[in-house]
Amino acid sequence: MASELRDLNDIRVSFTPGKPFYPYEQLLAVQPASSCTLLPEPYQYLMTSPTSPIRDFYPVKFDIDMEGKRAEWEGIVKIPFISEDRLLAAARSVKQEALTSEERRRNAHGDVLVFQHVAGRHEAEHCESTLPRWGATVHHAHSSCRHVPPPPPLPPAQLGFRPALVKGTLTGKKNPPGFPTLKTMKLVGAELKMAGVTVFGNPSKKESLILTLPDIHQVLGESTDASAVSSMIGERVYVKWPYLQEAQIVRVSDKSQDLSATGARQMPKEEADNWANLSSRTRNVFLTKQGVETGPLPVMLHVKACTGYVRHADGSVVKRYKDEEAPYPLQARTPPRPHPLAAPGAAGAAFLARRRGAVLRQRPRPPAGFHDPDEPRPIDLQEGVRVLFLGQEHYGCVATLLPDPGRGVDAHGRRLLGLSAGGAPGARACVRVAPARHDAAGAAKRGRQVVREYPIQYMPSGVAARALRVNPRLLGRVTGNVWVGDGDNRVDVGLAVKNAKQGLCVPGLAAPLHDDSGWAYSQPLLDLVAEYRRRFPWVLSTLESSSEHRLTAEMLVPASVAATASERSAKLSEVTSWLKGLPTAKRPLVKTGVQIASDKALEILLATMPPLLPRGAGSFLPVDYENVAAPLLLPPYDPSRPLSALLGGQLEHTAKIGLPVPGTPVCQSPSQ
Known part of the structure; x- marks a missing residue:
């Protein structure tokens, strides 16, 4: 709430020092009665006995507020709040002599465990599997663990929390890219008014603080048609202020014409009416969803948002954009650099001068020491990494990168290299391929065809x-x-x-x-x-x-x-x-x-899915390849990059432990 941000300097923050709960006290505070066996037997009666002084903390029957949810576990459980004083008094009534030495040890405060990444270091103490049937031991943790004693209590006069920014914190225009700030866009002003801004899915019934962007005439001058900004087509800009997502302008339009890279097109009357409705809806969305007043929109940009990077077979990295276009107000976008107008002249120079002002700023670049999210991250393809092999034989099988052979060259005298970080196109690698199934390429083609032939109507x-x-x-x-x-x-x-x-x-x-x-x-x-x-x-x-x-x-x-x-x-x-x-x-x-995928497509996919090769008889004997080019190795999925998987295609789970598992995507979420 904007009203909560007033007079922050006058607010005095203070806390009453307390003591942390012991483990059994914490379990009493958060567990239901059905989980009482997690506590030693002397504590269990506090949760289950009718004579327990805190029995009311553990109701057997309670209401669930579904509020738009479908499953009961998604609802909000209506249970009473606990009283800290009553709970601690009840817990301390349990005699410590009734506990075993192991139970008393479990109820003590232990050391703080500090884990730190150390390449090549194995942390054996905490990596041994306690459930080997369900989870394997981690053999290469690349980490170390230090036992640090808990900090002692603070002296009575010493503050443990200071309501102040930590030294080195970046604010305003110096914020890391994408961090929301009002400093990256010039605002005409802000005012309280009834606008029906959406709050938690419902329109507000009270006044909201509305930010106002410059009027379109302050940006374009007298000429407010699409031809005045036609040179922006193809430009890469930043939208979704204040979070800033890169996008590409593919079209500009006004009430009478639509301009794209292929040329200009005059709109018929019906399409012009639809454009007017789209302009009005776009303005209303900014007002009710973001609390931003754009003013009339006689010109609109049509952009495709950038979803990340894709690496092509030749090793090149290019940006990937959404297929869908989205309308966007001209005055609410930020260019990455000053835009040179195609047409010179006084009007163009004036427009350029205005755009160099604070109305449309450059996207802030990251300060030293911060990673730029707009730059592609190198792919770490080192020895032992599992990749997908795209060679003619064993296409779609999982391969493991091997170390360089002893003499370091192949039969033609070329040096064999493990792929460098980034997977340079000219690099060569030695890999060990694990044959898993037949005809992966054919299976992917058939799967996509089935999904296309049996769509959901x-x-x-x-x-x-x-x-x-x-x-x-x-x-x-x-x-x-x-x-x-x-x-x-x-x-x-x-x-x-x-x-x-x-x-x-x-x-x-x-x-x-x-x-x-x-x-x-x-x-x-x-x-x-x-x-x-x-x-x-x-x-x-x-x-x-x-x-x-x-x-x-x-x-x-x-x-x-x-x-x-x-x-x-x-x-x-x-x-x-x-x-x-x-x-x-x-x-x-x-x-x-x-x-x-439709139910019919799923039924056919299950019936036609290629089987795994039978175990034994050499079915899984690995095949070693030397001098493999980088484009023939598909790196594992990186969560920081968008994953494009066509319905009905083929995926391979390159787990670090066990055999690779093939799969067919039958559900796909949109790129965020």
Whole structure:
């Protein structure tokens, strides 16, 4: 809240020194009664005995606030807060003589373990597996561990916490790249006003502090059409201020024309009307989602956000951009460098001078000692690293990089090198390939073809409603959350396959339309709605006739179905039990951009998946290759880079322990 940031210098921060809980006291504070066996027997009665002085801390029955969640474990458990004084008094009532020496040792404060990365160092003390059947021992930890005694208590007059920035902290324009700050964009001002800014998914009913960007005329001058900024096409800029994500401008447009690298195109009237709506929505999104007033948008940029880097087969590294375009206000982007206008002249020089000002600043570069997230990180392909082999023979199999051979040259006299960090295109490597299965390339091609031939068919909500012969509003309502109050409880009688506010849906059942103009549904979802109507017609009938957002059991359940409160509760329980028993109830809500393979495609993929080679008979005898070029070795997945995996393709899990495991991607999340 902006109001919480006022008069920070006048706030005095102080804490009352206390003592940390002992391990058993901590377990008493956080564990339920069903986990009492984790404590020594003398402590267990405090959690289970009816005569325990703190028995009320461990209720057996409690309410769960679902609040839009689907599974019970996702809800918020309503249990009482503990009293620290009561809990400590009860714990100290246990006689220490009743504990064994090992139990007393477990309840003492130990040393602080400080782990530090040390290349080539093996930390044996903490790397031995205690469950060898499920997890192997770590043999190459590359770390060391130091036992440090806990710090002694502070003297009474000494402050343990100082509300001040640590020396060397960067602020403002010196912040590391991507760190949010108001210093990277010139603002005209800020004012409190009623704007309906979204807070936790709901529009605010009070005033919000709105930041105002310069008017478009302050940026472009008198000419406010797309042709004035056509030279920006292809430029790399930074969007999503204040977090700054790199993007590339692919188009600029106004109400009458659309300019791209291929030329100019005049918009027909219908498309011009749609553009005006898009401009208005973009301005409204900035206002309600970010609290930023952009002003009118007579010109808009269309950008593709950068998602990371991709390394090509020749070893070159290029930036990868999203396939989808996003509209963006001109005055809300920051260029990486001053932009040279294609057309010279006084107007162009004035525009350039304005852009060199504080309106559109350069993206801040990282200070010394900080890694630039825009720069590609080198790939560490050293001895022992597992990679994917892309040679003609054993394509798609996992290979392990070997050390250089003894004499260091191949049959042609060329030196054999382990791949350097970065995988230079001219480097050569020795690898050991583990044959795992036949025809990986053919399997990937067949898998992608199956996914393409059996896609999930969606139909717009209007078409789906006509097929069901129901009102489109009813279809949209019953497929979301429908909360019904029943006394002190609330139950959800909706199918809950979508949540528009949070941008979530159950893929395969519901999906947003591409232009965000509504929802589309699959045939299995329509069958589900039809079955719902057949079993409980009174639910859909009431939802169709009622416009109330907050329903009660009396409003939902007709008197002809249940006359008393207990009967209405029983009917609601019957509905919710049926909904929870549906196979779709176990499918989670995910981001709307997630793609999955259809059930039919999954069935065919399982039937046609190539088998692993049989064990024994030399099936897994490794094959050694020398003089392997870097482009034939695909490095393991790096979480810092986007992973592009086509549905139905092939993946290989290059685990450090055990044999590589092949897989077929059947679900893909959008790049963030």
